[in-house]
Amino acid sequence: MFLPQARSLLRLLSSCKVNAKVAWVLQESPTLVAAVLCWCWGSEACTSSLGNVAVLMCFVIHYVNRSFIYPLRMKGSKPFPLPVMLMAATFCAANGYxxxxxxxxxxxxxxxxxxxxGLATWAAGLYINVDADHRLRNLRAPGETGxxxxxxxxxDYVSGANFFGEIVEWVGFAIAMGGALPGVTFAFCTACNIGPRAVTHHHWYVEKFKDEYPKDRRALVPFLL
Structure with missing residues (x-):
């Protein structure tokens, strides 16, 4: 009795779509709320440590970009299903905390x-990520389709430059945290989540453009994968 009702509820929620820009703000910004609250109730030893502040700022800078700058620059993205947005927001809130x-x-x-x-690795990843996002946004001139x-x-080296950049960011973050379990777990989960997406995108590009697509371009890791 319960299972059919749950399926009906899920279908109903999935039919609800949220504007892409609004969805990005709502699902990513819980990390920033967590950062503010944790800072307000943090220990003086941690909040006065230059190393702690520097690593925390890496986290905050990434999510300021993801919560506000990235969605404001989006062009013509499709609406998000409500359950997808809610699951992303739940993860961001828990991971942010x-x-x-x-x-x-x-x-x-x-x-x-x-x-x-670790901070230098994170910065390199952020640069790659932001640069890739910029290039993807500006692929088409105004009025162009397809x-x-x-x-x-x-x-020029991988199909998933944006995915690779984000993975590098969180690997650098984990290194900067001294290999602490929270940072390592986050980096691992990020790789497991978006790594396969990069491979899927690569195969789609190859199928879509065939011989026109650069044959030496890898999916995710330059020269390797």
């Missing part, structure tokens, strides 16, 4: 060479 609580209460991050290496092959930047 875990990462920010760890950095403001439980972890002490020294400004060591490992931390600096699909085009992304080119330039890391797209």
């Amino acid at each position: 875990v990462q920010c609580r760890s950095l403001t209460r439980y972890l002490m991050i020294p400004m060591s060479w490992t931390t600096c290496a 699909y085009k092959i992304p080119r330039g930047g890391l797209f």
Whole structure:
């Protein structure tokens, strides 16, 4: 009795669509709420540590971009099913709390060479990610329709430059956290989530453009995968 009702409810919710820009703001911004709350109730030792602040700022900068800058620049994206938005918001809220609580209460991050290496890796990933998003947004000139092959930047090497950039970001974040479980888990989950999407996108490009698509371009990792 319960299962058919649950399926009916899920179908009903799936039929509800949310404007893409609104959905991005609502699903990503819980991370920033978590950052503010955790900072307000953080320990003085953590919130006064330069290493902790630097790593926390990496997290905040990424989600300021994802919550506000990225959606405001979106062009013609399809509406999101309500359940997808709600699941993403739930993950962002939970993950935001875990990462920010760890950095403001439980972890002490020294400004060591490992931390600096992680921050540099994160910055490189952010640059790749933002650059790829910019190139994807501007693939078509005003009035153009249809699909085009992304080119330039890391797209010269992989189909999923934006996905690769985000994975690099969170690997750098995990390194900067000193290999702490929250950061490593987040990096691993990110790779498992968007890595297969990059492979799927690559196969779609190959099928769509056939011989026109660059044959030496990989799916996710330059020269390897």
